[in-house]
Amino acid sequence: MSVFTKFGRVKRSHILSQRGKSFLQAPWAGGIVLIVCVIIAMLLANLPATADLYHHMLHMELGLTIDGKFFPEGMNLEKFINDGLMVIFFFTVGLEIRREISHGQLSTPKKAILPVVAALGGMLVPALIYASFNAGTEVSNGWGIPTATDIAFAIGIMSLLGDRVPISLKVFLTALAVADDLGAIFVIALFYGETPDMLLLGIALLIMVGIYFMRRLGEFRMMAYLVPACVVWILFYYSGVHATISGVAMAMLIPTKPRYSRSYYLHKADIIEQGIKDADQIEDANEAEESRLYYLRRMKQISDGAQGMSHRMEHLLMPYVNFIIMPIFALGNAGVHIPSAEYFNIFQYAPEVGSIGMGIFFGLVLGKPLGISLFSYLAVKFGIAEKPAGATWMMLLAVACLGGIGFTMSIFVDNLAFDKATHQDFIDMGKIAILMASATAAVLGSIIIMLEARSESRKAKN
Numbered sequence: 042m043s044v045f046t047k048f049g050r051v052k053r054s055h056i057l058s059q060r061g062k063s064f065l066q067a068p069w070a071g072g073i074v075l076i077v078c079v080i081i082a083m084l085l086a087n088l089p090a091t092a093d094l095y096h097h098m099l100h101m102e103l104g105l106t107i108d109g110k111f112f113p114e115g116m117n118l119e120k121f122i123n124d125g126l127m128v129i130f131f132f133t134v135g136l137e138i139r140r141e142i143s144h145g146q147l148s149t150p151k152k153a154i155l156p157v158v159a160a161l162g163g164m165l166v167p168a169l170i171y172a173s174f175n176a177g178t179e180v181s182n183g184w185g186i187p188t189a190t191d192i193a194f195a196i197g198i199m200s201l202l203g204d205r206v207p208i209s210l211k212v213f214l215t216a217l218a219v220a221d222d223l224g225a226i227f228v229i230a231l232f233y234g235e236t237p238d239m240l241l242l243g244i245a246l247l248i249m250v251g252i253y254f255m256r257r258l259g260e261f262r263m264m265a266y267l268v269p270a271c272v273v274w275i276l277f278y279y280s281g282v283h284a285t286i287s288g289v290a291m292a293m294l295i296p297t298k299p300r301y302s303r304s305y306y307l308h309k310a311d312i313i314e315q316g317i318k319d320a321d322q323i324e325d326a327n328e329a330e331e332s333r334l335y336y337l338r339r340m341k342q343i344s345d346g347a348q349g350m351s352h353r354m355e356h357l358l359m360p361y362v363n364f365i366i367m368p369i370f371a372l373g374n375a376g377v378h379i380p381s382a383e384y385f386n387i388f389q390y391a392p393e394v395g396s397i398g399m400g401i402f403f404g405l406v407l408g409k410p411l412g413i414s415l416f417s418y419l420a421v422k423f424g425i426a427e428k429p430a431g432a433t434w435m436m437l438l439a440v441a442c443l444g445g446i447g448f449t450m451s452i453f454v455d456n457l458a459f460d461k462a463t464h465q466d467f468i469d470m471g472k473i474a475i476l477m478a479s480a481t482a483a484v485l486g487s488i489i490i491m492l493e494a495r496s497e498s499r500k501a502k503n
Contacts, residue, residue, distance in 0.1 A: 101118050128274055154426045171184045187478070188228060214440050321333075401451070405451070405475070410442045436493050441486075448479045
């Protein structure tokens with residue numbers, strides 16, 4: 042093999058590596074991976090060769106047998122995904138909410154009022170639309186399904202549209218989605234949990250109070266928070282409150298304040314820089330390298346300590362959440378068995394049963410943009426908020442349509458709304474409606490954004 046062939050292979054490998062990194066860093070990449078996983082899950086659940094294996098694997102028991110008892114009780118692969126891995130997803134959501142409340146778009150009343158009011162409208166109107174189809178029926182408990190927005194998908198679609206969307210509206214949708222996630226968490230905690238075991242819940246709350254005071258005393262070691270978080274998750278799991286809520290609760294207790302002040306960091310950085318320069322003067326090559334590595338390790342420690350633990354955890358977990366946990370969630374939850382083409386007819390209605398499909402579809406596709414736009418308009422009209430700079434009301438409506446992409450959160454609530462043992466068909470119909478509504482909302486929002494951007498461009502030229 043020639044040197045040039047080897048060089049060519051190395052170069053191609055480097056290019057592929059760089060392209061892979063670029064893909065993973067793109068804001069729309071997570072959405073693409075999720076779509077692929079949805080398609081794979083649907084195929085696995087419906088192809089004759091894989092359908093039985095797929096469903097068998099989801100119900101496969103996971104855990105440990107301790108003194109003849111299975112731990113955690115009732116845990117299988119599906120529950121491990123929804124009650125275990127998704128805790129990390131909700132923990133990351135909690136860190137994001139904490140960041141926005143601490144020093145982001147929800148940090149002051151002036152910044153927070155419009156996205157919070159818009160998020161409230163984006164939850165109330167879809168819930169009312171769902172209730173209008175299903176009040177008093179077997180499926181009335183599903184009103185929370187169309188109230189959620191999938192932040193990853195919505196922002197991913199918007200990023201694909203580039204500069205057609207004003208920066209102010211991108212910030213608005215991000216803050217709205219964060220506020221919407223917070224609302225969805227409250228809905229899950231208040232309406233979709235079992236009757237809690239107050240003793241276990243009380244112990245969990247006492248541990249969290251202890252963690253709060255530990256943080257106030259200046260504890261900055263990461264393991265001091267992660268170990269109690271695992272205990273709190275177990276207590277929540279057995280208490281009846283949905284275990285994922287423990288992830289959000291613990292995220293709120295993670296320190297945002299860095300261990301080292303800016304002045305301390307700069308002082309230490311100067312000392313370390315001088316240490317590296319001194320290492321370059323050492324004649325012994327091995328001793329010089331050891332000295333340089335020591336100072337580089339110290340620089341990493343100081344740099345880590347100059348960032349808040351919450352910030353470090355969020356950036357550490359985000360790639361795993363976007364490219365491992367959420368795709369696994371999609372693989373485990375989007376695999377709906379379709380017995381016939383009639384299953385796609387989500388617009389069926391019966392007075393005694395209602396219509397899950399219509400409630401979810403119209404709740405997400407119509408209710409979300411209507412609620413977000415109407416509440417935003419009223420907030421601006423009554424002078425309690427300001428319209429995003431450089432945005433038209435039509436463009437805000439278009440961005441609000443992207444709020445109708447429910448997917449992850451909506452599927453999660455769909456799993457909680459109905460009893461799997463007796464109403465698996467309701468859950469499956471809900472998932473199909475969520476997928477169809479999310480796709481429709483993405484396409485509708487994208488088309489309106491492109492048309493409005495073209496119209497604004499023409500006006501600017503004239």
